[in-house]
Each structure stands twice: as C-alpha cells, then as structure tokens.
Amino acid sequence: MPTRFSRHVAGCAVLAFSALATMQAAHAQSQPAGPVDARAVWQERSLSACRSEESSTAPDVCLLRTMQRSGARPQAIAAARMLVKANKAGFISAWRPLGNVALATVTYPFRANTNEGSLLIGSDGAAIDVDEDALREEDRATPAWQAFAAAHPDAVPFAPADFVGSTSTENGGQHLLFSTPLKSCHACAGDGALLVAYTVDKTGVVLERELLTIK
Numbered sequence: 001m002p003t004r005f006s007r008h009v010a011g012c013a014v015l016a017f018s019a020l021a022t023m024q025a026a027h028a029q030s031q032p033a034g035p036v037d038a039r040a041v042w043q044e045r046s047l048s049a050c051r052s053e054e055s056s057t058a059p060d061v062c063l064l065r066t067m068q069r070s071g072a073r074p075q076a077i078a079a080a081r082m083l084v085k086a087n088k089a090g091f092i093s094a095w096r097p098l099g100n101v102a103l104a105t106v107t108y109p110f111r112a113n114t115n116e117g118s119l120l121i122g123s124d125g126a127a128i129d130v131d132e133d134a135l136r137e138e139d140r141a142t143p144a145w146q147a148f149a150a151a152h153p154d155a156v157p158f159a160p161a162d163f164v165g166s167t168s169t170e171n172g173g174q175h176l177l178f179s180t181p182l183k184s185c186h187a188c189a190g191d192g193a194l195l196v197a198y199t200v201d202k203t204g205v206v207l208e209r210e211l212l213t214i215k
Contacts (some may be wrong), residue, residue: 036121038095040104042067042076047109059110060089067091079104088129090117096163099174100204103163113186116160120176123204131159134180134194139211148214152191154184161196172202182214 049055050062057065064084067077080091083106093116094105104119104127119127134157139145148155161178168174175197182192192214199208 036075036079036092036104036125036127037102038097039073039075040079040092041095042070042072042080042091042093044091044093044107044109045070051110060084063089063091063109088117092119098163098166098176099200100202101176101200101206105160114159118160118163118178120198120206122200122206126206128198128206130161130178130196130198131157131180134159134161134196136211139194142211144211144214148182148192152182152184155182155191156184157181157194158183158186164195169199173200173207175199177212 045066047063047066050057050059050066055062064077064080067080072080076091080089083090088106088108089110090106090108092104093107096103096105100123102121104121106117106119108115108117114131117129117131120130121127135145140149157180159180161180164177164179166174166176178196178198180194180196181190182194183190194214195212197210197212198206199210200206
C-alpha cells in the first residue's frame with residue numbers, strides 16, 4: 001500500500017553539492033569549480049596503486065591525487081572532494097539528465113562489494129543519495145513491508161537502485177521512479193524490489209519521497 005508523502009526530503013542523505021559553486025580544485029586550475037553538472041564526470045584511470053597494501057597514502061588522498069595528475073576537470077575533483085568529505089570516497093562516473101534534475105552515477109573504487117551508487121541532483125544543488133537508507137523506519141511500518149518481511153525475513157535492499165521511469169505531475173513537475181532489489185545476500189536471487197518515487201517540482205527541486213510498493 002502507498003504511504004503518505006513526507007512534507008520534504010528530510011532524512012535523505014544530502015550532500016551539499018551547492019557548495020561546489022565557489023570551490024576550487026586544489027593543484028588543478030585556478031578557476032572556480034562551478035556548480036555540479038556533466039563536467040563533474042571523470043573517466044577512471046588506473047587506481048591499482050591506491051589499492052596496494054604497500055601504499056603509504058590513504059586511498060581517498062590517492063584518488064584525488066590521481067584525478068589531479070590525470071587532468072580531471074575542476075568540477076570532477078570538487079565532486080570527489082565532497083564525496084570524500086562525506087566519508088564516501090568515490091567519483092562521478094556518469095551523468096544522465098532527467099528533465100530539470102540529473103542522475104549521477106558514483107563509482108566507489110575502494111568498496112569490497114557494491115561499487116556503484118546513484119545521486120539524484122536537483123536544480124538547487126542538493127544531491128540525494130537514493131541508496132542511503134533505502135529502507136526507512138516509516139517504510140518498515142507499512143503493511144506492504146510487514147507482509148513482505150514475514151515471507152522473506154532475511155531480505156534487505158542491495159544497491160544500486162535502478163531508475164525505471166518517470167511520470168508527470170499536474171503542476172508541471174515529475175515523479176521519478178527507482179527500484180532497489182531485495183535479497184538475502186549479494187549473490188542471491190532477488191526476492192522482490194522496493195519501488196520508490198521522488199517528487200520533483202517544475203523548477204527541478206526534489207520535494208518528497210514515497211515508497212510506492214514492494215513487488
């Protein structure tokens with residue numbers, strides 16, 4: 001059963017990417033990094049030295065240094081710095097416009113299992129991690145989750161979420177739909193999926209999140 005919309009996206013993991021408007025990428029260029037956009041994408045170079053146990057440099061520091069030496073754009077380095085600051089060492093590896101918002105794919109090169117994630121980036125610069133806390137307390141209270149959990153007690157969400165489509169709202173905005181697999185282990189077959197909608201207004205600001213169903 002659908003849950004009621006929350007009044008805003010409070011509780012979402014929001015990275016303050018709006019700060020990128022004034023940040024500068026150290027040792028890269030002297031120009032301001034600018035707002036996060038498609039220029040924040042970095043095509044990965046070899047990071048094997050950063051993963052080496054013999055390396056005396058912390059992986060996150062090594063990542064930023066490698067990006068700088070490879071000629072990454074200031075926007076890409078600034079985005080990676082913000083991820084590092086949020087204890088999520090990684091970089092934006094792909095960019096997909098979705099109307100007035102965008103979906104950024106983040107690669108986390110030093111994680112053991114799930115090496116990709118998704119950030120929904122609004123026109124106001126807020127970046128919502130759609131994989132962080134994919135199943136929330138209010139979701140667990142719904143009859144849909146309780147029925148699913150009774151049948152699959154060991155199933156949990158496994159990132160990354162998949163963007164599966166969008167629908168228009170009456171006021172010119174859109175609902176963006178994401179599906180996250182539910183299973184009992186990383187290599188296990190899926191038991192189901194969470195279908196979540198984010199409501200975006202006509203200007204591109206993300207307003208609300210709703211668990212639609214479990215399928």
